[in-house]
Amino acid sequence: MNKSELKVISVLERVGGFASAQQLHQLLLRSGESIGLTSVYRALQSLLDDKIVDQLRKEDGEAIYRLCGEAHHHHLVCKSCGSTVEIEGSALEKWAKAMAEEHGYREVGHLAEVFGICPSC
Amino acid sequence: MNKSELKVISVLERVGGFASAQQLHQLLLRSGESIGLTSVYRALQSLLDDKIVDQLRKEDGEAIYRLCGEAHHHHLVCKSCGSTVEIEGSALEKWAKAMAEEHGYREVGHLAEVFGICPSC
DNA sequence: GCAGAAATGAAAATGATTTTCATTTCCGGG
DNA sequence: CCCGGAAATGAAAATCATTTTCATTTCTGC
Ligand SMILES: [Zn+2]
Ligand SMILES: [Zn+2]
Ligand SMILES: [Zn+2]
Ligand SMILES: [Zn+2]
Numbered sequence: 230m231n232k233s234e235l236k237v238i239s240v241l242e243r244v245g246g247f248a249s250a251q252q253l254h255q256l257l258l259r260s261g262e263s264i265g266l267t268s269v270y271r272a273l274q275s276l277l278d279d280k281i282v283d284q285l286r287k288e289d290g291e292a293i294y295r296l297c298g299e300a301h302h303h304h305l306v307c308k309s310c311g312s313t314v315e316i317e318g319s320a321l322e323k324w325a326k327a328m329a330e331e332h333g334y335r336e337v338g339h340l341a342e343v344f345g346i347c348p349s350c
Numbered sequence: 351m352n353k354s355e356l357k358v359i360s361v362l363e364r365v366g367g368f369a370s371a372q373q374l375h376q377l378l379l380r381s382g383e384s385i386g387l388t389s390v391y392r393a394l395q396s397l398l399d400d401k402i403v404d405q406l407r408k409e410d411g412e413a414i415y416r417l418c419g420e421a422h423h424h425h426l427v428c429k430s431c432g433s434t435v436e437i438e439g440s441a442l443e444k445w446a447k448a449m450a451e452e453h454g455y456r457e458v459g460h461l462a463e464v465f466g467i468c469p470s471c
Numbered sequence: 472g473c474a475g476a477a478a479t480g481a482a483a484a485t486g487a488t489t490t491t492c493a494t495t496t497c498c499g500g501g
Numbered sequence: 502c503c504c505g506g507a508a509a510t511g512a513a514a515a516t517c518a519t520t521t522t523c524a525t526t527t528c529t530g531c
Contacts, residue, residue, distance in 0.1 A: 231477080231478060231479090232478080232527095233479075264479090265480035267482095267519095267520085267521090271478090271479085271520095274520095286409075286411055288407075290407055290412070290487080290518085291411070308457070316452075316453070318445070320441060320442075320445040321441075321442060321445050321462070324439075324441040327441075328426055328438070328464055333469040334426055334464075334466030334468055336467045338408075338409055338465045338466070339463065340406065340463050341446075341461065341462035343446045343449055343450055343458060344460060345456055346455060346456045346457045347455055348454040352508080353496095354510075372486090385510090385511085386512070387488095388511050388512080389509080391488065392510085
């Protein structure tokens with residue numbers, strides 16, 4: 230855990246939700262920290278590998294991050310209000326892996342989202 | 351509905367699932383069509399506006415598209431050549447349903463694709 | 472204090488997507 | 502047919518987030 234990672238974690242705590250790498254960089258600069266954009270990206274990548282942050286994509290494809298100490302997971306997204314809930318995905322992981330193996334595919338990844346209308350909507 | 355849009359629709363039909371703009375362009379060229387990448391992007395944007403295609407984002411942020419309104423199914427997609435295999439999804443269906451119920455979500459749907467590199471690539 | 476490792480950040484490279492702009496194709500009125 | 506404007510097309514340039522490169526700085530253990 231190096232300086233950049235600590236700075237990024239601290240600004241993510243301050244933000245409290247999702248933010249892009251560029252936004253986090255701006256926020257850090259504005260709050261007087263000295264850090265390069267490269268280091269923000271590196272820190273985020275490292276925090277992502279360590280499962281300390283969670284990455285999503287905006288509709289335009291830009292990555293956004295938030296603190297989230299959970300393992301790889303998927304989301305249940307409300308079609309109405311957009312709120313997201315993390316869901317347990319081991320059944321899905323197994324399915325994706327099994328399907329890929331069955332057909333001899335390598336370097337496998339997957340993508341899955343469940344949509345619905347949340348109880349409060 | 352112009353020529354480019356027709357070409358893009360036809361290749362999307364052939365693909366049967368999700369594909370990126372770049373993949374669609376390559377597939378069109380390989381199948382002998384003459385079309386520019388710009389026109390593929392333009393056609394996809396227009397089809398998106400008209401709700402004729404759906405857009406998703408891969409984990410790396412690249413946009414992928416598919417024809418709307420196809421019978422529900424899932425695919426194993428080759429990241430390299432774009433070829434797709436239809437896969438059995440009952441385990442996934444169960445998982446999505448269970449997750450939604452567990453959190454009290456209504457009107458549930460889901461999206462899932464598995465990506466990898468096929469044996470012949 | 473010192474060498475080697477890790478961290479840092481500026482600048483260049485990358486890659487998808489969008490924009491610009493000149494050219495070509497369409498199409499309806501004359 | 503023929504013309505002129507509108508729509509379509511695509512090559513090249515621009516954009517923009519992200520990654521890579523690489524030279525410099527900071528750490529760390531001895
Ligand atoms: Zn809601
Ligand atoms: Zn997963
Ligand atoms: Zn392949
Ligand atoms: Zn399904």
